[in-house]
Amino acid sequence: MNGLDRFELSDEWLIERFKEGDETAFDQLVRRYEQKVFQHAYRLTGNPDDAADVAAEAFLRMYTALRRFRGDAQLSTWLYRIVQNVYYDFYKREQRHQHLPLEISSEEGDELMELPIPDESADLDALLLERERQRVLREAIDKLPDYQRVVMILFHVEQLSYEEIATVTGLPLGTIKSRLNRARATLRELLEPYRELFEVGDSPTWSEPNDAVQTGQSSAE
Amino acid sequence: MRCKQVRVLLSDDLEGALSPAMAESLRAHLSACADCRREWQLQRGIWRSLQRMPAPDAPADLHARIMTYVRGHQRARAQSLRGLLWRWVGAAVAAAALFLLGFFSARPGGVMADFKLFGSGKSSVEQDSRPVASGIRLEWRAVGGGERIPVLHAALNRQASAILAWSSEPGVPPRLAQRIWQGTLQPGKAVEIPLPLLLQQSSPRYAATLWWTVDDQHRAFFVPEGYPPMARANLRLRASLSEALAMLADAYQAPIEWLPATYSTNPTVVLDVHDATLEDALHQLLIGTGYIARQEHGHWRVLPR
Numbered sequence: 001m002n003g004l005d006r007f008e009l010s011d012e013w014l015i016e017r018f019k020e021g022d023e024t025a026f027d028q029l030v031r032r033y034e035q036k037v038f039q040h041a042y043r044l045t046g047n048p049d050d051a052a053d054v055a056a057e058a059f060l061r062m063y064t065a066l067r068r069f070r071g072d073a074q075l076s077t078w079l080y081r082i083v084q085n086v087y088y089d090f091y092k093r094e095q096r097h098q099h100l101p102l103e104i105s106s107e108e109g110d111e112l113m114e115l116p117i118p119d120e121s122a123d124l125d126a127l128l129l130e131r132e133r134q135r136v137l138r139e140a141i142d143k144l145p146d147y148q149r150v151v152m153i154l155f156h157v158e159q160l161s162y163e164e165i166a167t168v169t170g171l172p173l174g175t176i177k178s179r180l181n182r183a184r185a186t187l188r189e190l191l192e193p194y195r196e197l198f199e200v201g202d203s204p205t206w207s208e209p210n211d212a213v214q215t216g217q218s219s220a221e
Numbered sequence: 222m223r224c225k226q227v228r229v230l231l232s233d234d235l236e237g238a239l240s241p242a243m244a245e246s247l248r249a250h251l252s253a254c255a256d257c258r259r260e261w262q263l264q265r266g267i268w269r270s271l272q273r274m275p276a277p278d279a280p281a282d283l284h285a286r287i288m289t290y291v292r293g294h295q296r297a298r299a300q301s302l303r304g305l306l307w308r309w310v311g312a313a314v315a316a317a318a319l320f321l322l323g324f325f326s327a328r329p330g331g332v333m334a335d336f337k338l339f340g341s342g343k344s345s346v347e348q349d350s351r352p353v354a355s356g357i358r359l360e361w362r363a364v365g366g367g368e369r370i371p372v373l374h375a376a377l378n379r380q381a382s383a384i385l386a387w388s389s390e391p392g393v394p395p396r397l398a399q400r401i402w403q404g405t406l407q408p409g410k411a412v413e414i415p416l417p418l419l420l421q422q423s424s425p426r427y428a429a430t431l432w433w434t435v436d437d438q439h440r441a442f443f444v445p446e447g448y449p450p451m452a453r454a455n456l457r458l459r460a461s462l463s464e465a466l467a468m469l470a471d472a473y474q475a476p477i478e479w480l481p482a483t484y485s486t487n488p489t490v491v492l493d494v495h496d497a498t499l500e501d502a503l504h505q506l507l508i509g510t511g512y513i514a515r516q517e518h519g520h521w522r523v524l525p526r
Contacts, residue, residue: 027288034283039276052283056290063291088399089390133270156271184232191267198266199259
């Protein structure tokens with residue numbers, strides 16, 4: 001999303017203009033990244049109100065720090081870092097994450113109805129199944145410790161490479177891999193009772209060559 | 222290949238990180254072993270579901286909310302700076318004053334801080350090394366290209382376990398602040414902790430909060446961003462004590478140390494002063510809180526009465 005088309009000003013140029021005192025450049029940068037920042041915040045917090053608060057604070061911090069931004073990382077990577085820090089600062093403190101047991105479910109149904117469904121041509125059963133899968137997954141992710149959740153979402157959902165995650169979190173690659181492995185193991189255990197949901201519709205394509213799930217991510221080693 | 226080995230390699234396989242030969246023998250095992258095949262399918266199902274994890278579109282008013290929030294904070298900051306009547310000292314006087322701030326001594330718990338004047342022996346340490354507390358001080362190190370990063374220098378005359386945590390929000394209790402460093406201090410042996418994050422993530426409202434915990438005793442340092450210090454300010458606030466102190470540290474550009482009786486004794490305070498010195502502001506602020514402010518070794522400390 002927010003990909004640059006050829007008529008769009010580059011981030012670097014907008015940042016330079018902002019440093020020279022042009023406030024409209026900041027406005028444009030916010031427009032460019034607010035959707036991405038909001039969605040990432042939503043994936044971390046699981047709540048649209050909290051996500052909007054995190055996004056506002058993240059852009060405030062961006063405003064303060066942008067003059068010192070030297071462009072040695074992509075602006076988007078840097079923003080992930082800010083969102084992560086805001087998330088740690090506010091949402092760990094306020095303990096807004098009530099860890100619900102996986103059994104509690106139907107109350108969040110309304111909210112999930114508003115979520116976009118990836119493939120609208122799929123039949124209703126598949127849609128309902130996918131919705132159920134995502135609900136169970138969301139609840140399991142909310143049970144992960146914060147530090148595991150952040151790495152897991154950056155890798156699996158936002159699909160950043162190990163190197164990019166290292167830039168975002170400031171962690172060594174080895175730590176990222178071990179956290180990711182722990183997060184995967186925990187998630188897998190939490191989802192064990194729901195395994196049919198995740199196996200369903202999955203034809204035995206295991207014999208296909210190069211059936212790697214991730215694409216466009218470089219491996220750390 | 223055995224089942225145990227296969228289970229370990231599953232996520233590498235899903236990531237596409239296995240060598241062709243390893244992938245080949247993994248697949249050979251999967252085609253023969255139904256249990257491992259099920260496990261592989263489950264894990265792949267989870268991976269794929271994660272990639273499809275939905276997020277709603279941002280609310281229609283998100284842009285307006287963000288800009289109102291950012292502008293509101295910018296205005297508040299501009300007003301608090303406009304309230305300052307005059308600058309107290311020029312850079313030369315500030316440097317001299319800082320020199321006087323260099324020494325610190327015992328804290329109530331009986332821990333002797335032992336450290337040297339800044340700049341001693343190290344040419345990379347710049348003039349404006351900034352003392353923040355007993356046993357610790359902040360220095361600005363040149364790292365080339367005109368860039369400088371803050372480095373925390375800590376020393377103690379006995380062995381103790383210590384934790385340094387940081388937060389841009391002064392209301393965050395120490396155990397929830399972002400842990401930067403943890404280790405054991407050895408008698409007479411200094412530890413240096415680089416703090417580039419103070420540059421990246423400062424808040425426009427508050428001085429940065431550093432929590433320094435030695436043997437489970439917490440103390441906060443509110444470290445302002447710049448120099449020279451300001452002498453007088455107009456301030457109007459209603460906040461928790463820790464937030465108020467961080468705002469004062471920011472407004473006067475003076476480090477303030479806070480020794481909470483316990484973390485939970487963080488009362489709400491109000492302040493409305495005009496053309497006040499830091500001393501006046503602190504005294505006003507602390508009335509009825511059970512805390513007192515004392516200027517010790519050149520910087521302000523707020524302690525339980």
